Amino acid sequence: MFVESVKTPGIAHLSYLIGSDGEACVIDPQLDTQHYLTLAGKHECRITTIIETHRNEDFISGAVALANQTGADIYHGKYADEPIEYARKAGNGDKFEIGKWTLEVIATPGHTKDSICVLAIDNEQDGQPIGVFTGDTLFVSEVGRTDFYPEEMEKMAGQLYDSLQTLANLGDDIIVYPAHGAGSVCGSGMAEREFTTIGIEKRQNPGYQCTSKKAFIERKLKENHYIAPYFSKMEQSNVTGMDTPLPPVACQKLAQDAQSAWQKSAERPGVLIDVRSHAQFRDCHYPGSLNLPGGLLSAYGGWFLDYSTPIALVADSHQQATESSEQLWRMGYQQISGYLTMVPKPDTIEAYHRQHVNAVTADKVDERIRAPRANWQLLDVRKQEEVENNEFDQAKHIYLGYLPEMCHQLDKSRHYTLACGSGKRATVAASYLLAQGFENVDVFIGSMQAWQSYQQGT
Helix, strand or coil: CEEEEEEECCCCEEEEEEEECCEEEEECCCCCHHHHHHHHHHCCCEEEEEEECCCCCCCCCCHHHHHHHHCCEEEEECCCCCCCCCCEEECCCCEEEECCEEEEEEECCCCCCCCEEEEEEEHHHCCEEEEEEEECCEECCEECCCCCCHHHHHHHHHHHHHHHHHHHCCCCCCEEEECECCCCCCCCCCCCCCCEEHHHHHHHCHHHCCCCHHHHHHHHHHCCCCCCCCHHHHHHHHHHCCCCCCCCCCCCECCHHHHHHHHCCCCCCCEEEECCCHHHHHHCCCCCCEECCCCHHHHHHHHHCCCCCCEEEECCCHHHHHHHHHHHHHCCCCCEEEEECCCCCCCCHHHHHHHCCEEECHHHHHHHHHCCCCCEEEEECCCHHHHHHCCCCCEEECCHHHHHHHHHHCCCCCEEEEECCCCHHHHHHHHHHHHCCCCCEEEECCHHHHHHHHHHHC
């Protein structure tokens, strides 16, 4: 008997393979279907069942692709907003026999109306429950979002409260297997640890510390989450189903003639995303490119990209390009033309200014705040709750994801210093503004972290 977890970088998604005696079930599969096939082979099991704990908003489900490769049956919570075309309905109390495991469905609405959890029962231990796959209902040190139904937020928060009480009654020793870890857009307070128990969460999870259902609802209604534009595409894709498993090679180096077109902003046939580090981008980049390295590509790419425009990458290596293209593929951005690896150094002063982003330190920002110029503005691109916890003096606030919608409010003749928590998101924002024709832009290195250290030392 075994339980294997599969972590998907970028979106911090966790899926699971559970099985014994030649049979296995996958819970919340990603498009990286080869992971499950390899693990099933290792355990000499056949994947017979696929269970989705809810309709996902932040990535394409791999259920259809995996079912077409294995012949497995797909099950989904019965109260979906729209009929899930590729899945059978699973309701509260339904059971699936997987070797010596019994998997029992628990209806847990709140995050979505169709949310379910899956209780794993060990039939070798007198039918004792061992663990529960909690989807987006319960995480480590966090609980699910309840903001996907704007007209029913109070109702959904109340349902999540009831669902959490149902889980609490399973027993303190029950192992919790959540669908996301730290860094996911599905919750802001998740711990780095990816394993927990019901008992630990009852003691430590803020969602369990509310003294009443009313207090819990009030807490959830005060939360400020963001819904990226690409979520609607993911929702529809996960209703109809998509058979687009991650290909073995999702990104190839651009041919020489194609490289020339992508390098020149005037001839560029799509969006050029630079996935190198922020420091490398600031030092030298292709004019008009957008800097989205690492996990920021999954976290913020959906705010800046559309599905009809081809994408090419600037990367340090084939591996970096591959990992980044895989992130895009999971989000449905599958028009990936290829990648570049070389960014030529500028050979003139004019080229240097086009390819370089200036960085300023806390003392310079302090100087500008104390003696502000009429054409200068500190622009904070952090999330609302970050701003409420620690404000920058005299800063204008526009959340990074809202820049495409709100940059028309900014004056291209002004000088903007971009700030965030560390300088990373500020560099993303600077890259976007530069691509939109803003010329006088720099980045506050270290941003709030540096600002707090500076203030403590002065």
